[in-house]
Amino acid sequence: MLAAFARATGGPDPLANLVVGEQPVPEPQPGWATVRVRAASLNHHDLWTLRGVSSRPVVPPQILGCDAAGTVAAYVGSAPPGAPEVGARVVVHSPVTCGQCAACRGGDEMSCRRPAMLSEPPLPGTFAEYVAVPADNLIPLPVGVDFSVAACLPTAYLTAYHGLFQRARLQPGMTVLVHGAGGGLPSAAILLGVRAGLTVYATSRDESKRQFALDLGATAAYPPERETAREVITATGGMGVDAVIETVGEPTWELSLRAVRPGGTVVVSGATGGINPPAQLNRIFFRNVTVAGSTMGTRGELRRLIDLCARGALNPVIGSRHALADATSAFAEMEHGEVRGKIVLES
Ligand SMILES: [Zn+2]
Structure with missing residues (x-):
């Protein structure tokens, strides 16, 4: 074969x-x-x-x-x-x-x-x-x-679904920041988040990918720069996002820790830009941030994704x-x- x-x-x-x-x-x-x-x-x-x-x-x-x-x-x-x-x-x-x-x-x-x-x-x-x-x-x-x-569905969409709703326990009306907007898993997280009634912010170095994120329904898209944390915090009423979907790693880790709200969750589902950023543990313990690893999901979650596609609710x-x-x-x-x-x- x-x-x-x-x-x-x-x-x-x-x-x-x-x-x-x-x-x-x-x-x-x-x-x-x-x-x-x-x-x-x-x-x-x-x-x-x-x-x-x-x-x-x-x-x-x-x-x-x-x-x-x-x-x-x-x-x-x-x-x-x-x-x-x-x-x-x-x-x-x-x-x-x-x-x-x-x-x-x-x-x-x-x-x-x-x-x-x-x-x-x-x-x-x-x-x-x-x-x-x-x-x-x-x-x-x-x-x-x-x-x-x-x-x-079985890798990118399942991992995004499990990260958003099981690991970060996001509910309609909550906020999420998704890095690397053009990729398979980030675009899945944006689509699934918007569909579930989340307010989604995205980052990408590439302007056309930021536009792609907006086309998928993101509320705003930014370059992954240090100042972006301030913009995300302002956009969320001074709090920061409830969760971050982190798949880039070294280039975005500091931004993730700055943009997440106290008590929020950074879901780590990949590290396409490098696996060893400075951990900045102070930002994690002092602000009660949860760092949650997430790879794939359960059979039940995969069945739900298939059902969403079958009903035309997810493309x-x-x-x-x-x-x-x-x-x-x-x-x-x-x-x-x-x-x-x-x-x-x-x-
Ligand atoms: Zn076992």
């Missing part, structure tokens, strides 16, 4: 580690399904893997990609009880949890002691014609939601679509940061 995989990691030109070529079709194991992938979307996680940054040591060839939509191709034997039938349209929930630790047994799968996601060893990723996943990770996809739209922004065979250009677009919204691979 065709797949996009890392033949090596790290080095001066990470994109040179990417190969689009033949890989064996994965063999399902009992309780798992093989899915014919029809669409998958790129995430910064895939670029980090090529750069040699991953939570587990990568053993090439490693197929990349952590979210997918497609159809069930096969099980070993018959479908497990409750699982979608062969041929059914599905979205794949990416976190593969152990099912045995105290968190898993207590129903808190997101706190699993040994979590992995698709594309992290030993699991192949979704940038392929087929991927094997636990049957429990399959979520039915209604006919009205197309595969490319669905492929945006994920797709910035570009490529055939799987053209994955190299898709990765180049992501690295250059020019695309607005999600980059989708179709196969």
Whole structure:
């Protein structure tokens, strides 16, 4: 089958580690399904893997990609009880949890002691014609939601949703600041926030991306400069925002800590601009700020996102679509940061 995989990691030109070529079709194991992938979307996680940054040591060839939509191709034997039938349209929930630790047994799968996601060893990723996943990770996809739209949901939209409403516990009427307005996860946070009745402020270095944020419904968009904190505080009646969705890291961390209100939450869901800003712990403890990490979300939250799309209440922004065979250009677009919204691979 065709797949996009890392033949090596790290080095001066990470994109040179990417190969689009033949890989064996994965063999399902009992309780798992093989899915014919029809669409998958790129995430910064895939670029980090090529750069040699991953939570587990990568053993090439490693197929990349952590979210997918497609159809069930096969099980070993018959479908497990409750699982979608062969041929059914599905979205794949990416976190593969152990099912045995105290968190898993207590129903808190997101706190699993040994979590992995698709594309992290030993699991192949979704940038392929087929991927094997636990049957429990399959979520039915209604006919009205197309595969490319669905492929945006399991990482970027799910992480944004979990960050806004579970980690920061935002309610209608509250305020949020979203950095890096052009990217997949930030554009998801802006759309989901506006839809839920939040007042959304955004930042981007690029004026056209600030305009993009306004087009998505943000109330105001600023360059990510030190003085922006003062403007955000003024815009929120002198308080600061209830929450910040931080995915940039080093370039925006100080702004996040200055712009959040006392007692507010900075949700960290990425660090595309660097992972080690000065922590400024004084701004955290003295102002009772919560720093909350957030990656992906629960199956239930993913079902709610699919339902929003099916009802026409959410239309994920797709910035570009490529055939799987053209994955190299898709990765180049992501690295250059020019695309607005999600980059989708179709196969
Ligand atoms: Zn577990």
